[in-house]
Amino acid sequence: MTDRMVETTAPPIAVFRGGWHNAAVIAVALVLSLPVLVVLGHVFVPSDDVWRHLVETVLADYVINTLLLMVGVAVGTFIGGVGCAWLASMCSFPGRGIFEWALLLPMALPAYIIAYTYTGMLDFAGPVQGGLRVVFGWGYGDYWFPEIRSLGGAVIMLSLVLYPYVYLLARAAFLNQSICVLDVSRTLGNGPWRTFLTVALPLARPAIVAGMSLALMETIADYGTVQYFGVPTFTTGIFRTWYGLNNAAAASQLSAVLLVFVIALIALERGSRARARFHHTTERHQDIRRIELSGWKAAAAFLFCFFAVFFGFLLPAGQLAWWSFVVAGEQIDARFAGLVWHSLQLGVIAAFLSVLLALFLGYGRRLARSRGVRAAVHLAGMGYAVPGTVIAVGVIIPFAWLDNTVDAFLRANFGISTGLILSGTLAALVFAYLVRFLAVSLQTVNAGLDRIRPSLDEAGRSLGLHPGEVVRRIHVPILKGSLLTAFLLVFVDVLKELPATLILRPFNFNTLAVRAYEMASEERLADAGPAALAIVLAGILPVILLSRSITKTRGTRP
Amino acid sequence: MTRQLDITDVAIAYGSAPVVRGLSLSLDKGAIGCLLGPSGCGKTSLLRAIAGFEPVTEGEIRLAGTIVSRPGETLAPEARNVGMVFQDFALFPHLSAFDNIAFGLRRWSAAERRERVGELLDLIGLAGAADAFPHELSGGQQQRVALARAMAPRPRILLLDEPFSNIDTELREQLAGEVRAVLKRDAVTAILVTHDQFEAFAIADIVGVMAEGRLRQWDDPYGLYHRPADRFVADFIGEGAMIAGKVVDRAHVETEIGVISGGLPPSLVSAGTQLSVLLRPDDIIHDESSPEQFPVVARAFRGSQYLYTLRLPSGAEIYCRAHCHHDHEPGEPIGVRLDVRHLTVFAEG
Structure with a gap:
């Protein structure tokens, strides 16, 4: 009997044994934060006169435009997101049940793609202005029409596709508010409107702020929209400095300034989320008694939500479908199949690695007693807030340095020139995707791991399972759904990603996003249709997942 | 077994x-x-x-x-x-x-x-x-x-x-x-x-x-x-109060409510030893005719019974259960007598 004894300190189950696991977790986290560290490190590298030139000429424009964009999108997503959330969760009117999930649909559209569709519809040659000219007999210059390719236009485009972030978090906050609190307000003589303003809205404020911070992170990360609309912001400025002025140090310094915005947003989001947690006062949720709307109020509520879905999804998606239909014959060919293949390849590789890394870091966090490991995992998840442009700059600098060093060493000692091993390859691009989207998979995997309480491990052990069997028979079945979700979310994000792909792709390596961007840049908007539509169709997958999880009743069944 | x-x-x-x-x-x-x-x-x-x-x-x-x-x-x-x-x-x-x-x-x-x-x-x-x-x-x-x-x-x-x-x-x-x-x-x-x-x-x-x-x-x-x-x-277990007592002989302890009889542990049998006596509520019977009367400090309604807290002259408090028909206000003295089946004592201190 005694020979079967083993020295164990029991669970949680250690998948990776030994202290080296902690060190490995910290190492992986550091490598993933390398791009940001490189960018920040360049603050101290002299960039000749380029930086002074930038400060004197365009920096003020970048700051002002970026700030105006943020203010505009903040207002737009607040009105759209909070308004829709209140109506769709707390009021009752025809179509509410459909809107509850349909309001998420605009998330499927990247901002640059919606910008292409509206430009196609609203510019001089488009159907709207053309129609006006035919109806009124106007000619060029006879009338005033708002210019879509402007700062205001960019604000509207970004708000249309980013309001769902605010909608999602505000909706959850409204539903989690104790109904009693709202009832108390009503019994104290406040009408529904006053109750909304004085009780529901302040209670949901942390969640709303968190949602707006996410929307604003996407806003400052946007490159495709502002570039297409000709609005000079930080992301377009980094591109220009990199390619136009060919100055890595100055591009990094611009990136570093942009990171200040990012850090402020992260702080805002984290702080708000921490406070938002306190609102889950009870596990028992009463059924919500929604406010019955009728007559013109119901019609207004319907129209408000309908416009959000129509202008945010139905109209642009319809335009893309029409373009694709028109150009299908000449555009859908072997070259298009090549684009799809490249996008799939990148998406699958990055998503697979991202899930693996998330599992590795997730188990590290689960097992770690040390603060260092937890902080490192946290750090690794920060990339989601960093614009793709900044990450690309932060990836290419160390990769190029490494390539040049290896090349110089080999040439000096062995007379072989290796050229660029890493920087011009898919490796650099996939690494950038991992940095940017690890948070997506990490969050999903961690949520899955958190559902496996330590007592489940112990229950398995006491029922005769070895540690390995616990992982196989308990962890894997419970985690399966989370892993699949994480894979899908990263896959779609990679498909949509534009600026990092533009900077880091190997020569002549095109993806769907790059194709849509190039066609639009050549003013061949209809030709951008098929590639853009393919991205949007893939983008609907995570929307379906999200809408299923928000309409599903609470339960732990995977 | x-x-x-x-x-x-x-x-x-x-x-x-x-x-x-x-x-x-x-x-x-x-x-x-x-x-x-x-x-x-x-x-x-x-x-x-x-x-x-x-x-x-x-x-x-x-x-x-x-x-x-x-x-x-x-x-x-x-x-x-x-x-x-x-x-x-x-x-x-x-x-x-x-x-x-x-x-x-x-x-x-x-x-x-x-x-x-x-x-x-x-x-x-x-x-x-x-x-x-x-x-x-x-x-x-x-x-x-x-x-x-x-x-x-x-x-x-x-x-x-x-x-x-x-x-x-x-x-x-x-x-x-x-x-x-x-x-x-x-x-x-x-x-x-x-x-x-x-x-x-x-x-x-x-x-x-x-x-x-x-x-x-x-x-x-x-x-x-x-x-x-x-x-x-x-x-930790049940309700009870400790009051001071003094050993009379190997089977009797004197307290301010009266003398309690029962077996004492060998270490505490010498006459005059000061010790603490555990009194459970069921050791104390409410008896209107008893000459021992103590004022009610608090009472708690327990359905068929009241649980009374009584104050002794020394300031110590004891518990007493009484049928719910015996309704007494706080401050009112009520009569009790001892009915201790298990004498439980601990060394003083």
Whole structure:
């Protein structure tokens, strides 16, 4: 009997044994934060006169435009997101049940793609202005029409596709508010409107702020929209400095300034989320008694939500479908199949690695007693807030340095020139995707791991399972759904990603996003249709997942 | 009766902080034991050590005569054949009630497995819920599935960690009775951990009171209540008051309420020794005709009875139960007489 004894300190189950696991977790986290560290490190590298030139000429424009964009999108997503959330969760009117999930649909559209569709519809040659000219007999210059390719236009485009972030978090906050609190307000003589303003809205404020911070992170990360609309912001400025002025140090310094915005947003989001947690006062949720709307109020509520879905999804998606239909014959060919293949390849590789890394870091966090490991995992998840442009700059600098060093060493000692091993390859691009989207998979995997309480491990052990069997028979079945979700979310994000792909792709390596961007840049908007539509169709997958999880009743069944 | 569990001089420590010290107890086959104590007393650590989740730093644990834990050697939990019911039930969310219960039976033949699970589902009254998933079951039903899952492989001992803490209070005592019936029908040796004495008394044959990592007393409920081993046990179990007394002779103690007779421990028999006397509410009878009258300080309505708190001339307070027809206002003196069946005394101080 005694020979079967083993020295164990029991669970949680250690998948990776030994202290080296902690060190490995910290190492992986550091490598993933390398791009940001490189960018920040360049603050101290002299960039000749380029930086002074930038400060004197365009920096003020970048700051002002970026700030105006943020203010505009903040207002737009607040009105759209909070308004829709209140109506769709707390009021009752025809179509509410459909809107509850349909309001998420605009998330499927990247901002640059919606910008292409509206430009196609609203510019001089488009159907709207053309129609006006035919109806009124106007000619060029006879009338005033708002210019879509402007700062205001960019604000509207970004708000249309980013309001769902605010909608999602505000909706959850409204539903989690104790109904009693709202009832108390009503019994104290406040009408529904006053109750909304004085009780529901302040209670949901942390969640709303968190949602707006996410929307604003996407806003400052946007490159495709502002570039297409000709609005000079930080992301377009980094591109220009990199390619136009060919100055890595100055591009990094611009990136570093942009990171200040990012850090402020992260702080805002984290702080708000921490406070938002306190609102889950009870596990028992009463059924919500929604406010019955009728007559013109119901019609207004319907129209408000309908416009959000129509202008945010139905109209642009319809335009893309029409373009694709028109150009299908000449555009859908072997070259298009090549684009799809490249996008799939990148998406699958990055998503697979991202899930693996998330599992590795997730188990590290689960097992770690040390603060260092937890902080490192946290750090690794920060990339989601960093614009793709900044990450690309932060990836290419160390990769190029490494390539040049290896090349110089080999040439000096062995007379072989290796050229660029890493920087011009898919490796650099996939690494950038991992940095940017690890948070997506990490969050999903961690949520899955958190559902496996330590007592489940112990229950398995006491029922005769070895540690390995616990992982196989308990962890894997419970985690399966989370892993699949994480894979899908990263896959779609990679498909949509534009600026990092533009900077880091190997020569002549095109993806769907790059194709849509190039066609639009050549003013061949209809030709951008098929590639853009393919991205949007893939983008609907995570929307379906999200809408299923928000309409599903609470339960732990995977 | 054979011994199913033997714990000898066990100590458990987290790092350098000892949580259990010098603890010994044993449990007969088929008996239900209970570890009772305030939170942080080490009772859960001891349970986890029996299960093999914590190593012991001193002493040894034997299951059915075999050593399973001693310093530096801990038999892995999966090799011990113990069943455990967790505070949060820890049902596998991806498996139905049937599959949860069958989880520990994977080396059994399919037919045996079906029979055993069916038998347990009948025993816990959930034969109709075999295909339900954990989240579709109520808290009480989840608790019974967790119990059946732990019992299924016929463990050498069943360990229950605060099994009723997630159950509504009004259901606890009823469930405790039901669990006891289920365990006795299957002749299971079990040990549970709780901080609720009524739960302990409802389910256990023998109860251990723990405090600060030590076992204060290992006794049946009657013994704990009427023959508490020390002041802590006397305080922790039931209601009671301590008043000062003086030994008259080896069978009598004089107090301010009167002389109490009963056996004294050998160390406290010399006349004149000052000591403390434990008075339970049922030791003091309300008697209108008694010359001993003390003012009411507080009263608590207990349905068929009032529990009165009375103040003695010295300032000490005692408890007295009275039929609810005897309704007295605070401040009013009422008559009492002593009826002490078990004299319990502790050395002064």
